[in-house]
Amino acid sequence: MDTANRMTDARKKLQIEGNFPMQRGSLQDPVIAYETWGSLNSTKNNAVLLFTGLSPSAHAASSTIDPSTGWWEDVIGPDKPIDTNEYFVICVNSLGSCFGSTGPASVNPSTGTRYGLDFPVLCLEDIAQAGQLVVKDFSIKKLHSVVGASMGGMTALAFCLMYPDLTKNLLSISSAARSLPFSIALRSLQREMVRSDSAWKFGDYNPNNPPAEGMRLARKLGMISYRSAEEWTIRFGRERTTDTEGDEHASPFGIDFEIESYLQAHALKFTGTFDANCYLYLSRAMDLFDAADHGGSLQSAFARTKLSRALVIGVRTDFLFPPIQQEELANALKECGVDTEFQLLESLQGHDSFLVDMDRFRPAISKFFL
Amino acid sequence: MDTANRMTDARKKLQIEGNFPMQRGSLQDPVIAYETWGSLNSTKNNAVLLFTGLSPSAHAASSTIDPSTGWWEDVIGPDKPIDTNEYFVICVNSLGSCFGSTGPASVNPSTGTRYGLDFPVLCLEDIAQAGQLVVKDFSIKKLHSVVGASMGGMTALAFCLMYPDLTKNLLSISSAARSLPFSIALRSLQREMVRSDSAWKFGDYNPNNPPAEGMRLARKLGMISYRSAEEWTIRFGRERTTDTEGDEHASPFGIDFEIESYLQAHALKFTGTFDANCYLYLSRAMDLFDAADHGGSLQSAFARTKLSRALVIGVRTDFLFPPIQQEELANALKECGVDTEFQLLESLQGHDSFLVDMDRFRPAISKFFL
Numbered sequence: 001m002d003t004a005n006r007m008t009d010a011r012k013k014l015q016i017e018g019n020f021p022m023q024r025g026s027l028q029d030p031v032i033a034y035e036t037w038g039s040l041n042s043t044k045n046n047a048v049l050l051f052t053g054l055s056p057s058a059h060a061a062s063s064t065i066d067p068s069t070g071w072w073e074d075v076i077g078p079d080k081p082i083d084t085n086e087y088f089v090i091c092v093n094s095l096g097s098c099f100g101s102t103g104p105a106s107v108n109p110s111t112g113t114r115y116g117l118d119f120p121v122l123c124l125e126d127i128a129q130a131g132q133l134v135v136k137d138f139s140i141k142k143l144h145s146v147v148g149a150s151m152g153g154m155t156a157l158a159f160c161l162m163y164p165d166l167t168k169n170l171l172s173i174s175s176a177a178r179s180l181p182f183s184i185a186l187r188s189l190q191r192e193m194v195r196s197d198s199a200w201k202f203g204d205y206n207p208n209n210p211p212a213e214g215m216r217l218a219r220k221l222g223m224i225s226y227r228s229a230e231e232w233t234i235r236f237g238r239e240r241t242t243d244t245e246g247d248e249h250a251s252p253f254g255i256d257f258e259i260e261s262y263l264q265a266h267a268l269k270f271t272g273t274f275d276a277n278c279y280l281y282l283s284r285a286m287d288l289f290d291a292a293d294h295g296g297s298l299q300s301a302f303a304r305t306k307l308s309r310a311l312v313i314g315v316r317t318d319f320l321f322p323p324i325q326q327e328e329l330a331n332a333l334k335e336c337g338v339d340t341e342f343q344l345l346e347s348l349q350g351h352d353s354f355l356v357d358m359d360r361f362r363p364a365i366s367k368f369f370l
Numbered sequence: 371m372d373t374a375n376r377m378t379d380a381r382k383k384l385q386i387e388g389n390f391p392m393q394r395g396s397l398q399d400p401v402i403a404y405e406t407w408g409s410l411n412s413t414k415n416n417a418v419l420l421f422t423g424l425s426p427s428a429h430a431a432s433s434t435i436d437p438s439t440g441w442w443e444d445v446i447g448p449d450k451p452i453d454t455n456e457y458f459v460i461c462v463n464s465l466g467s468c469f470g471s472t473g474p475a476s477v478n479p480s481t482g483t484r485y486g487l488d489f490p491v492l493c494l495e496d497i498a499q500a501g502q503l504v505v506k507d508f509s510i511k512k513l514h515s516v517v518g519a520s521m522g523g524m525t526a527l528a529f530c531l532m533y534p535d536l537t538k539n540l541l542s543i544s545s546a547a548r549s550l551p552f553s554i555a556l557r558s559l560q561r562e563m564v565r566s567d568s569a570w571k572f573g574d575y576n577p578n579n580p581p582a583e584g585m586r587l588a589r590k591l592g593m594i595s596y597r598s599a600e601e602w603t604i605r606f607g608r609e610r611t612t613d614t615e616g617d618e619h620a621s622p623f624g625i626d627f628e629i630e631s632y633l634q635a636h637a638l639k640f641t642g643t644f645d646a647n648c649y650l651y652l653s654r655a656m657d658l659f660d661a662a663d664h665g666g667s668l669q670s671a672f673a674r675t676k677l678s679r680a681l682v683i684g685v686r687t688d689f690l691f692p693p694i695q696q697e698e699l700a701n702a703l704k705e706c707g708v709d710t711e712f713q714l715l716e717s718l719q720g721h722d723s724f725l726v727d728m729d730r731f732r733p734a735i736s737k738f739f740l
Contacts, residue, residue, distance in 0.1 A: 181628070185629050193587060253565060
């Protein structure tokens with residue numbers, strides 16, 4: 001499977017020479033894919049580093065080189081909340097992902113075959129470290145901001161903890177300082193759905209015959225955890241559907257309600273665009289993350305950062321990264337003397353709101369970059 | 371598979387002679403299993419009819435005939451909240467279940483083979499109707515109360531709507547007047563996990579080789595939706611486990627956290643005790659239920675009941691049958707003139723609280739039966 005053919009690949013690549021040490025292993029000569037928007041100014045103090053959630057590529061916004069719509073198109077660009085007339089934005093495809101950066105779907109140069117489960121256990125700290133090498137490659141001494149939503153927010157936090165001198169400001173969106181058992185349970189079950197698909201073959205599947213059924217089920221559970229009951233009650237209610245696409249089993253347990261058709265459509269779209277092993281590694285990396293590992297407690301960890309300003313945005317209807325975890329993060333930052341603002345938005349779309357409720361997110365983000 | 375051998379079977383059976391009409395089909399000569407506690411008084415006005423959630427049998431409490439602990443042992447018995455010194459309690463094993471009542475795992479008398487997917491689409495109204503035949507068999511003209519939690523609460527509601535003259539009072543616990551898309555999505559995905567197991571064979575599995583893997587995954591999602599994030603944060607936090615029982619796939623994606631071990635233990639316990647097709651039918655029946663089908667709107671439906679008193683109990687941390695649905699039900703009953711009390715309990719254990727947080731549930735239920 002050449003993932004580059006299936007979704008826009010990042011247009012720039014950093015080839016790391018030699019050994020790349022990870023938290024629990026190492027890689028030889030990995031590649032880090034990224035995209036940039038805007039221009040780095042002469043004092044190199046206008047750079048914004050963006051880490052992504054689990055599934056997006058580095059293509060956060062369109063550009064002249066790649067005019068296709070990015071996953072955060074409304075946020076990054078000229079005169080947009082992160083205004084590329086002013087800022088130089090770098091978005092990194094996570095190490096372990098499959099959109100240009102080295103991951104389990106990549107060929108291991110020392111064996112000539114795909115890593116699969118030979119890829120070392122992945123931690124968000126490894127993704128942060130790979131991002132730091134991109135920053136270093138630009139000879140940037142201090143970033144204006146590190147930004148991330150969901151898994152990307154956790155990675156941004158790891159970055160601030162690992163490279164305190166590199167970062168002035170933090171924008172954390174719908175993220176958390178650590179994974180708690182409820183979200184671990186959901187992700188663990190998603191991974192089990194993939195692993196239970198006989199096509200997974202303990203990670204050694206044929207790229208042309210991936211565990212598509214397991215990925216489809218896992219994506220449905222993902223969608224359930226990414227949105228909110230409130231949104232769906234308003235949007236779908238108890239409406240019935242006539243669209244039963246891809247529903248092999250049909251009656252009496254097939255697609256009947258609109259909500260079932262919606263989940264099916266989203267799941268089918270995802271399956272085939274994301275490598276199953278990459279998904280497993282990134283999902284597990286989220287479970288493993290705990291900012292307190294960087295200092296014994298959140299407070300003593302955050303005391304190591306040299307952040308000047310932080311904005312923590314959360315969403316009331318997000319039950320995957322719930323408001324209580326946003327507050328915990330904001331409070332820990334405040335207690336360490338960081339000038340921290342906490343905004344709890346009333347978006348109905350749950351965890352995914354940062355991708356869809358732009359009317360609420362645009363002004364919140366704009367204010368931070370003024 | 372003889373389910374009777376695997377879990378306590380109800381000790382009494384009502385053999386229905388001839389055709390049993392259902393909402394969407396019919397059955398020949400079905401059996402309804404039930405248990406009773408206490409004695410029916412001479413005026414036959416002390417009977418309480420209890421409908422169960424999706425998975426329990428009719429064995430709600432121990433008795434001299436069957437001294438094993440029932441699923442609501444703390445609630446039913448002498449000097450307990452539903453005091454069997456005073457009340458005659460009947461608990462019915464749901465039609466479509468596999469603990470004595472006729473369901474998809476039963477042998478179809480007209481073919482001599484198991485019903486499987488030839489079982490008609492099941493509605494909660496059919497379960498209510500079967501319960502009504504048991505009540506009729508005792509020549510009870512009016513029940514003191516109909517009681518149910520979760521699916522059982524919906525069935526109790528269906529009963530009140532279908533047989534308004536039979537019921538004086540309603541106790542609804544962690545239930546709802548209809549299924550909304552969030553809970554439909556969760557159950558739909560659970561069913562899909564079972565159907566995706568190749569051992570399911572479109573419902574035609576060998577009882578000795580059931581879709582155990584699909585049932586195990588479905589049960590894990592069930593457990594996730596039955597408890598609460600708050601409970602798990604307090605109970606498990608980020609504790610690691612050494613217990614990896616039944617974890618075939620193990621490292622690097624195996625059981626690592628306590629919460630994963632907990633889910634695995636519960637799922638393994640469930641698999642093998644419940645027939646997969648029965649599970650699918652009962653799960654779907656919940657999705658299909660909407661009290662408004664009995665009158666165009668909730669209000670006009672409830673106007674048909676002749677209830678005198680109702681108690682609606684919900685739990686703050688229940689996101690499967692959330693507080694907003696408890697309020698909706700209580701308000702609709704009030705608007706129809708039923709003397710309705712609504713109690714929102716602070717239990718941490720989410721939807722399952724009625725099975726475990728007895729310190730909060732005992733007094734609430736006791737008060738209703740004083």
